[in-house]
Amino acid sequence: MKIKTEAGERHVLAVTVDNEAGILAKITGLFSARGYNIESLTVADISADHALSRITIVTSGPPAVIDQIIAQLDRLVPVHSVTDLADGGAHVEREIALVKVAGTGDKRIEALRMADVFRAKVVDTTLTSFIFEITGTSDKVDRFIALMRECGLVEVGRTGVVAIARGPEAL
């Protein structure tokens, strides 16, 4: 028999939680136990007294599944709020990647030229390598990394997405 999967659209969820041991395991466990996707997940402490963390989750699914994900997250005891950033109108998304490229000659020059086009910064260099820092949407980071594959890419580290709604209001 065939096991069906459903395609869906991408959503960015901002989740504020009590900054306590095990909360990340609880959230990732919820996603794996209920079969939801995680495309990326970032987490860091965001309050002055270190009591709150913000988790940004990029997920995808049909609308009913996204609604379930939000409801399931919201009922976890340490979760304060869950916001679907796509719901509230415009939002800003950023991701940082550190991209190590090794090579000499033309490839090295080409890598540097493209980094300039993408406004990537050089954060480390040797005679045979660069590390670029690039900030932008995931799409932009993807495209930069794809180009670097042609120029001697050896290693990539990415942060995953952080996002925040446009305008003066807080969540």
Add this chain to the structure above:
Amino acid sequence: MVVQALVDLGVDTVFGYPGGAVLPIYDALYKHPTIKHILVRHEQAATHAAEGYARSTGKPGVVLVTSGPGATNAVTGITDALLDSIPMVVLTGQVPTTLIGTDAFQECDTVGITRHCTKHNYLVMDPDRLGPILHEAFYIATHGRPGPVVIDIPKNVQVATGTYNVPEFIQHNSYRPQVEPDADAIARAIEMIAAAERPIFYTGGGVINSGPDASAALRQLVSLTGAPITSTLMGLGAFPADDPKWLGMLGMHGTYEANMAMNRADLIIAVGARFDDRVTGRLDAFSPDSKKIHIDIDRSSINKIVPVDIAIVGDAGRALDALIAAWSDKGHKARDLGEWWRRVDGWRATRCLDFPEKTETDADIMPQRAVKALFDATRGMDPIITTEVGQHQMWAAQHFGFFAPNRWLTSGGLGTMGYGFPAAVGAQIANPDRLVICIAGEASLQMNIQEMGTVSQYRLPVKIFILNNEWMGMVRQWQELTYESRYSNSYSDSLPDFVKLADAYGWTGIRIDTLGQLEDGIAKMIETPGPVIVDCRVAKLANCFPMIPSGAAHTDMILQPNDITGTMDDEAKALV
């Protein structure tokens, strides 16, 4: 401090089993004047007993077990409580904080293991946090949708001195369950109810959890609207079984009239029920022409399985009260539902719960007959009935009538064999003067049969009524339905002599072999003051009907054994 907090929280009973990592708490419980500790024979039974205590009283059940195996043995009962929304607080011992993470003796990652089978859990690293956490845990277990909370307490935290105050007011810094229903949703719902031509109430365990007032409100609203009512397995007792509006349970082993009425309704009013797969059957054929109102305290239950037209998030009792108030405020009168009731009565006329039987005194007892006889014999005694899981559970749900909430204790969501007997122990502790009967199958009972010792120790007058057909009957029934009667490992081989076993534990044992012995045997069980085990031998190959096979619609019920085909395609086999 733990014991003082339990006293302050009004705990009178703890179900548990000692071990190295909880000895300090056990020492504090030694000869305690108000907290009664019930020593079980296995930690799983402690959790089910606590569920029985909670389900029969509405108060949270409390469990105390040691680290490592104590905690892992409790996991099944904790998960059972999560699935059936039973308020429970489980205290587990843990190795000292200095040894955590070293694979110490009887160490396990209790908070890791129980993270996804609890409503919430804690590992207490700071003695000053112990008091607030205990109070918070009881708050979380009992507020919103109830559920189990685990508190893992390292041994050095148990012996440390910390500050303890009784908090005047408990508020978790993020947990805010919504209990008050939205007035606008109530207003829209009442118009929809008043306008419906073919309405039906579909109620569940949420009505029971909300307390006896919710059951009273339900009865009032059903009476105001004149609509038929069905309920899930977990909701039995919220509405009296002898009321003409009662259609019986719905779902896989529900009545024909309940399932047909759900299918043909133009409005379903779901109250504290969650459209479980055992209820809906094939989803694309589930009640295709109805609008749906869903009242649930857990927002994640809404639109999870079945999309609904009006969602009312809140406590079932308060929502029902608000609906009743809105009904009279608007001056609604019950519509003439005569045409709808004529159709319902037509489905009732199939008499789907009838079963073939012989009437000679030496005939085999049909299991349905045994349940009916037990029901007739205990009418007016207001018994508490627990069950294990399987055919006997469904026969009990179909043929035993309930008239009030908190009388029917069964494992619905997780379907835990071994639940019923320890749940009966917990219910009997909480209700020492009531008649508590566990309707069991011979296979399920053996999963926690060691608790006979607990019953003997505390002289509990628990009655176990075994429908003994020498099979894991529900497994065999599915093998007949789906696997051409290849009975792979479903025969209950090497059964004990239950009457001799009763004797060994100091109980009374009664065997019933034939129909002629049934009434006398039940009467003797009820009259006997102490614990009794009844080995009621029933027809071995009887199956539980009516039944909606997995993957079928409400309208495709199997009413009789000869409707069975014996094979299924892979799609159907994959469904549980």
